[in-house]
Amino acid sequence: MRSRTPAVPRLATVAAALLGVLLPLLALGSPAHAAPAGFRVANGRLLESNGNDFVMRGVNHAHTWYPDRVSSLAHIKAKGANTVRVVLSSGDRWTRNDAADVSNVVAQCKQNRLICVLEVHDTTGYGEQSGAVTLSRAADYWIGVQSALTGQEDYVIVNIGNEPYGNTNYSAWTADTKAAVQKLRSAGFRHTIMVDAPNWGQDWAFTMRDNAASVFAADPDANTVFSIHMYGVFDTAAEISDYLNRFVTAKLPIVVGEFGHNHSDGDPDEDTILAVTRQLGLGYLGWSWSGNGGGVEYLDMVTNFDPNQLTSWGQRIFNGANGIAATSEEAAVYSSSGGDTTPPTAPGTPTASAVTSSSVTLNWSAATDATGVTGYDVVRVSGTSETAATTTAGTSATVTGLAPTTSYTFAVYARDAAGNRSPRSGTVAVTTASGGSAATCGVSYRVTNEWPGGFQGEIVIRNTGSSAINGWTLRWTFPDSQRVGNLWGGTPTQSGAEVSVAAASYTATIAPAGSVTLGFTATKGGTNPGPTAFTLNDSACSLA
Known part of the structure; x- marks a missing residue:
């Protein structure tokens, strides 16, 4: 769940004359800016x-914490929204949303005729x-996934970083925001x-309000x-x-990017927020569709992501005055x-070959599209949920990181140049091969380095039996929401x-009496307790 301080100072009564605040805003010239693409x-x-x-x-949707709930975008559209603000992660505090995932989110927004506001929550x-990171770091993330966003300027707005300062050193917001905007422009972002x-x-403290004009002027695109x-x-x-x-008087564009009907730091006046934004013709994005935790579950608009279970907050924002x-x-x-909103046809049902204990190769017949198919997304299907498996430009892909003797179901989507996503192909069921002999094993786990919001760990797997272990899968459960980022010595899935x-x-x-060592980096919350049990090829290992 998003971080929030328990209380903040109340808005002070502004004694300064309105003219004194607005003159520097209105005095800004209009430099020769490049014409935006979308x-x-x-x-203003x-x-x-x-x-x-x-x-x-529209509303906010916590995609990075619930990546299997992409169907929520269709439900949000069905309630009448024209925009969705989508939570993403740079990988610094939560699992990184890579370019393939961002491309899929954009395609789903377009398929459901929604404008996508994408934000980095870290x-x-x-x-x-x-563990929170800088706006500069967030800008680096956007540059890293730029391939998923180029050409989508008509459909996507880039929200550089969520709530980028708390109540400490927030005066740096102005310079940091200018620098981050300029970094994205220099990288070619026209959004x-x-x-x-x-x-x-x-x-x-009115830092944004009183410096918005200079931040706007620092954007070479005035956008x-x-x-x-x-x-x-x-x-x-x-x-x-x-x-x-x-903001309206100063002709500076403003939206209410988040709000609720209640909160731990006080009771926002949601009726006025809704009324005044309508009066002034300003946008709003309520927090949030579903999945809230940390004591603010009352901010869910629907219960358990079920569009048929509107909460009182959901009723208010969707159907109220x-x-x-x-x-x-x-x-x-x-x-x-x-715009091109016609999706490609569905690809052919995939067939499976080269099945091993940890991978499978899938092949399918090509989809068709009037403007051309640009790629395919392979997904794992479990009930009504889907998990991204891999992406490819061709009609064949090898999915890795699977567990031995485990059943999986796969399907494929096609994408076109406009980001439209096809209907899903038929599904194929696959059972992976055995991962090798049952293990007699010992495992040691230790943290080798730690920093706010993250750590580096080491796992040593020891063969305590009399015969070699040929092929293995190691499993464990983190006790406090840790998430693996990079791992060497194996292929992780979480x-x-x-x-x-x-x-x-x-x-x-x-080998008997031998060992292998894994290393990894991961994110963490306030505490970092270690796992209490490990299995190797589904056999319990002793803890060393």
């Missing part, structure tokens, strides 16, 4: 590429929250960029939108109206005259707290 900002408004005003009406509360406020997104998060700080109508009206159903208008890019490592070619054989 969404753009003009005269967010416009689509055709010049239409676009007002966000920056949350930087300077105060353990509209969204920037969150400091103070856990709530800007109670930056500001995002305020409204929780306990914004618990009166006067505070909400004053903050938003200052000034809510999404009553005020949302679909982006014009999805109209019959705008589902929730459960980790499975298949042997690498050079570690697959362990």
Whole structure:
């Protein structure tokens, strides 16, 4: 769940004259900016590429923590939303969402006719929250997944980093935000960029409000939108109206990127947030669809990701006065005259070959598309859930990291140049080969280095039997939400707290009385207890 301080100072009454605040904002000239490729900002408004005003009406979805819930995007659209803000991770605090996953998210947004606001959550509360990373680090992540975003400027807004400062050293927000925007522009990003406020997104010290003009002017494309998060700080109508009206008067684009009907730091005035944003023609994105924890489960809009179980908060934001159903208008890019929204045909049902204890090769017949198929996504299917397995430009792929003597079901999607995703192919069931002899084993586990939000670990597997172990899979469960990032000596997969490592070619054989060593890096929360049990080829190992 997202980090949040238990309390923040309340919004102070602003005694300074409005003129003194606005003059420096209005005095800014209009430098010769490059014309944005898709969404753009003009005269303080967010416009689509055709010049239409676009007002966000949507919700946040915690994709990085629930990657198997991509079907939620269709459910969010069905409730009337025109936008979804999607939580991603740079890999610094949670499992990294790679370019293939980002491409899939964008394709799903487009298939469901939603505008995608993509945000990196690892920056949350930087300077105060353990493990949080800088906006510069978030910009590096975006550059790393740029291939998934190039050409999607009509459909995607890049929210550099969530709540990038807590309540410590937040005065650095202005310079850091300018630098991050310019880093993305220098890398070739032409998207509209969204920037969150400091103070856990709530800007109670007015750092963003009072420096927004200079941040906007620092964007070579003049295509930056500001995002305020409204929780306990914004618990009166006067505070909400004053903050938003200052941006509108100064002709600076502003959206309410997060808000709720209640929070641990106070009771936000959601009715005023909804009413004033409608009055001013401003966008809003409520927090959040489902999956909240840490004591704020009441912010779920639906229970257990079930679109048929709206909570009271869900009823309010979707169906209440000034809510999404009553005020949302679909982006014009999805109209019959705008953009390629026709998906490819479904690929052929895959066939399996070269099945080993840890891998399988899949082949399928090509999909067709009027503008051409650009690639395929292979997924593992379990019930109604899907997990990304691999991506490829061709019609064959080898999926690795599987467990021995385990049944899997696979399917394939096709993607076109516009990011549209096809219907799913038929499925193929595969059972992997045996992983080798049952093991007589011992395992030692230790942390070799540790830092806020992460650590490096070492695992030694010892063969305590009288015959060689030929091929193995090691499994364990982390007790406190640790997640493996990189691992050497094997191929890791992780589902929730459960980790499975298949042997690498050079570690697959362990001689009697011999051992192999694995090393890895991982993220962690506030504590870092070690696993209490390991199995090798499904046999329990003693702990050394």
